[in-house]
Amino acid sequence: MSSKQDPKNVEKAIEKTEYVVLDTTLRPTRWDDYIGQKHIKDNIKILLQAASERGHIPEHILFYGPPGLGKTTLAHLIAKETGRQMKITSGPAIEKVGDLASILTNLAAGDILFIDEIHRLNKIVEEILYPAMESGVLDIIIGKGPSARTIQLDLPPFTLIAATTRVAMISSPLRSRFSGGVFRLEFYSNEEIAKIPRRGSFKRNCQKKPVHAPHC
The missing domain is CATH 3.40.50.300 (P-loop containing nucleotide triphosphate hydrolases)
Structure with missing residues (x-):
């Protein structure tokens, strides 16, 4: 039996890992970042x-x-x-x-x-x-x-x-x-719900930028 893993399974595992890491990273670390x-x-x-x-x-x-x-x-x-x-x-x-x-x-x-x-x-x-x-x-x-x-x-x-x-x-x-x-x-109120995606999107964009990127 080949020791190589199915590329599709590997890809799914990577996606799952990235999701978990992203979820942890997006957790607010300051009171001001906690919405609601x-x-x-x-x-x-x-x-x-x-x-x-x-x-x-x-x-x-x-x-x-x-x-x-x-x-x-x-x-x-x-x-x-x-x-x-x-x-x-x-x-x-x-x-x-x-x-x-x-x-x-x-x-x-x-x-x-x-x-x-x-x-x-x-x-x-x-x-x-x-x-x-x-x-x-x-x-x-x-x-x-x-x-x-x-x-x-x-x-x-x-x-x-x-x-x-x-x-x-x-x-x-x-x-x-x-x-x-x-x-x-x-x-959450409708106003608070509207803020959550923007905050998460901002952090995701920061993750893709160099460490010295402003505001990240």
Whole structure:
């Protein structure tokens, strides 16, 4: 069998890779580049400024709304604005308590943990988040039955940013622990929609120009 790949398949793979890279490149890197959601941006800026003035990490934040409105992008902007590392996961990826424990214990002080589709966490895993968010500790139960005991581990201070398309599926105890705020993303206005292609087109044109091209 020939080791050469089908040129058509190679071309499709290249197109797919270019699309992924382009999508990442087009993600806004400044607040001014993020179109829409002005009420959220204003509140987040105040939240981040207050945390900075107190010398604290930002408080936990929940974004909700339909897909495609920029929840993940907001999380990236917060990480960039605060100069913090962000670890990314999703509700479906955290199947067991051990999965969440591994993620939390591997965070560095000041890290941001972004959990997409947080409404899909199972109840047992969700309950582990309560003390982690509220008190910065991880409760681990060792053993079963009457001999079971709980070990409490201190976690490095971190900020949880979560996103969901189904806020009604999030329990009240979890929702109440987002002390930084619960923010609903609104649909784009016609004016905002008109700005998005122009901004994306501008960035794509810049990618094709030399590095020294003006305004790129």
